[in-house]
Each structure stands twice: as structure tokens, then as C-alpha cells.
Amino acid sequence: MSTLERTKCRLRAHPMALDATLAAGVLVAMLASSFVDPHGANGATWGTHTPNVLSLTLMVLSAAALVFRRRAPRSILATTGAFSAVELVATDPRAPVVMSAVVALYTVASATDRPTTWRVGLLTMTVLTACAMLVGPLPWYAQENLAIFAWTGMAAAVGDAVRSRRAFVHAIRERADRAERTRDEEARRRVAEERLRIARDLHDVVAHHIALVNVQAGVAAHVMDKRPDQAKEALAHVREASRSALNELRATVGLLRQSGDPEAPTEPAPGLARLDELADTFRNAGLPVEVARADHGTTLPAAVDLAAYRVIQEALTNVQKHAGPEAKAEISVVRVGPNVEVTVLDDGPGQDDGPEEGGGHGLLGMRERVTALGGTCTTGPRYGGGFRVHAILPVKNRTAPALGDSA
Numbered sequence: 481m482s483t484l485e486r487t488k489c490r491l492r493a494h495p496m497a498l499d500a501t502l503a504a505g506v507l508v509a510m511l512a513s514s515f516v517d518p519h520g521a522n523g524a525t526w527g528t529h530t531p532n533v534l535s536l537t538l539m540v541l542s543a544a545a546l547v548f549r550r551r552a553p554r555s556i557l558a559t560t561g562a563f564s565a566v567e568l569v570a571t572d573p574r575a576p577v578v579m580s581a582v583v584a585l586y587t588v589a590s591a592t593d594r595p596t597t598w599r600v601g602l603l604t605m606t607v608l609t610a611c612a613m614l615v616g617p618l619p620w621y622a623q624e625n626l627a628i629f630a631w632t633g634m635a636a637a638v639g640d641a642v643r644s645r646r647a648f649v650h651a652i653r654e655r656a657d658r659a660e661r662t663r664d665e666e667a668r669r670r671v672a673e674e675r676l677r678i679a680r681d682l683h684d685v686v687a688h689h690i691a692l693v694n695v696q697a698g699v700a701a702h703v704m705d706k707r708p709d710q711a712k713e714a715l716a717h718v719r720e721a722s723r724s725a726l727n728e729l730r731a732t733v734g735l736l737r738q739s740g741d742p743e744a745p746t747e748p749a750p751g752l753a754r755l756d757e758l759a760d761t762f763r764n765a766g767l768p769v770e771v772a773r774a775d776h777g778t779t780l781p782a783a784v785d786l787a788a789y790r791v792i793q794e795a796l797t798n799v800q801k802h803a804g805p806e807a808k809a810e811i812s813v814v815r816v817g818p819n820v821e822v823t824v825l826d827d828g829p830g831q832d833d834g835p836e837e838g839g840g841h842g843l844l845g846m847r848e849r850v851t852a853l854g855g856t857c858t859t860g861p862r863y864g865g866g867f868r869v870h871a872i873l874p875v876k877n878r879t880a881p882a883l884g885d886s887a
Contacts, residue, residue: 499547506580507543514539514575535575538563542580549587554600557584561604568612568628578608578628582635589639590646597643601636605629673852680790680845691800692721695765717764724761751785752813755792759811762796768808769796775815784873787849788813788822791857794842795824795869803828803867819855819872827866846871 514531531539542563549556560580567577585604589597609629613620700714750758752775759769780788792811799809807828814821843859846869850857855873862868 495550499549503543503546506546506583507539510539510576510579531575532571535567535571538567538577539575542577546580546583549584553588553591557588560584561608564608565611569615581608582631585632586635586639589636590642594640597636597640605632608632680849683845691797692761692765693718695800750789752788758793762800765800767800770810772812775813775820778815778820778875780820780875784853787853788873790849791822791846791871792824794846798842799826799828819874822871824869825866829865
């Protein structure tokens, strides 16, 4: 930092010292100008007259008033204006006391709004110029009288320009700060959404496969002694379900890797193309599942395809866990206009009270996932028993796919 910049910083930190320095400079300028006779034989002549006591007193008082120009700008303008009017009317030759009024008017213009600047500026210009022209000792058309009008007008204009520039710079800085805050908030929001998306995927994967493992392990334990072949088949299903769970968990958690970590899995996210495979895993676990599709030829965005798959997966997991051993499930995927409708029905008596009675978050996760894509999801018991999950997803969603949905 240069010496000039350090000086500016110190002066900004101590505004009273800056104003005192300015007042001293104005006083020196007034005293120096008071010794000049502008009407000499050869033009302006230095040292031809000396200001009287009244002029010296008015110059000192008006300069001293400028020290407090920031605290009470209008009061200081009124004070210096009064001193200037007295000088214009009562002394001859005049001392440039009006210089202090010019500085005070600039301060008012730079610290207030434009309408106030024009009102105060016009009043100051009118009063001082009228005093000089109508009451002063010089003729009304003298150059000194016109100079008073010009200097006060320029002070008001310059002060207004400085105020406008400060407001413009402040607006630019505030806009930049707001943009930075908005960027940070947007980044935090995206992080929160990504965490929620990963949490949903983890819930769907774990709930689905653990439910299958639980059912098959129970079957294996039940038939281990009497039907070992069936027990081996159930254990094989347990191994297959656990392997699938590990693969999907690896794919999901792999999205959290940093740039320097080993390469994340590149297996595509599951979608309705794997619906038959999903239904087979539940059939192997003992749940009869029927699939009806009327959406052939429909290409879904990756986020919509994944959401439809996860809704069906979670719904079948709830049927497996809550509907009872005799329940059957029906899946339908239908293209209706600009939407694709996914419905999962079951006839088990165990879901009359809803699958969320135990405090899970499966249905809530389904609704949040579908709503995030601009769709709707309704769930509830069926008349006569069973449970129904119905999701409507837009084929062309306006929400951009979340990070990793189409890894």
C-alpha cells in the first residue's frame, strides 16, 4: 500500500480530522484572497488592503463551523450562509466568506436526495445573490455578484453528482454481494437435494433387498431339516439378493467419490427396462407379481425412468413386508397423454392400516421423489382390502436430472 493510500485510509477512519484539515485549508484560502484587490489599476493586486476585524471574525467562525459539517450539514449551511450574508452586506471591500457556504452547500447536496438538493441549492443561491446585488456596496451587475451565483450553483451540482456516483457504486457492490450470497445458497440447496436423493436411493435399495433376504432366510430356516433342496434354493436367492444390494450400494456410494478417488461404477441407473427382473426377484421370494404394460415405445428421461422404477420397487417391498403371506401384487405402467402412470395394487389384508405404521419413510420418499419431477403420487387402502400406490410422472419433466441419475 502506498503512502497516499495509507493517508486516505487514516483520514476515512477519522472523519473529524479530515474535516478539520479541510476547514483549515478553506480558512487559509479565504485569508489569502482577502488580501487581494480585484479592482487595482493593473488588475488584481496583492497586499493592497487588509481585511477588517469583522471580516476576520466571520472567516474564522465560518471555517470553524465546517469542522462539524458531517454531523449537521443543514445547520452548518445555515450558519455559514448567515455569516456570508453579513459579510456581503456589511463590509467593503468584501472578504470571501461565501467560500465556506459553498463548501457547506456541497456537503448538503452530497448527503441528501436530489429534490432536497435543488430546493436547498436554489434557496442558497437566491438569498446570497440577492444580498450581494440588492444590499451590497457593489453595483448589482458586478462580476463578484455573478460569481456568487455561479459558485453556489456549481457546488450543488457537484454535490449531487458525487451523491449519485456513491449510490451507483453502493448499488453495484450490494448487487455483487447479493449474487454471491445467492450462489452460496444455491450451492447449499443443491447439496441438500443431492443428499436427499442419495438417502432415498439408499433407502430403496436397502429396504428392497433386505426384505427379500429376510423372507428367503426365513424360508431356508423353516425347511432346512425336511427339504434341504428347497433350503439351498432359498439360500441361493439370499446370496443373489445380497449381491444385487452390494452392487447397487456400490453404484450409489460411488457418486460420493472425489476426483482423485478410484473410478466410480459406470453401470446405468435402474429403470423400467429392468421391471421384469425386479418382478422376478419378488416372485422368487414367494410373492406373486403380475405385470401389465401399455407404454411400449415411450422413451423416458433418466430421472423419470429411475423414479418410476423406485416407486414400484418400494411399493413391492411394502407388499412383501406388510401385506401378509397370501397377498398378490399387480403392476401396471400406462402411457396417458403427456404422462406415464404407474400403479401397484395388492389384495393383502395386512396393509389396511398403511405400510408406514412402523415409522418408516418409504411412502414419504416416493411422494418426494415424484413431486420433485412435477408429478403426483397417491397412496392408500383399497376398498375391500389391500393397498394402492398410484404415481403420475410427466414424460418430459422440467426438472433437470439429479447428479448421478444417469451415471
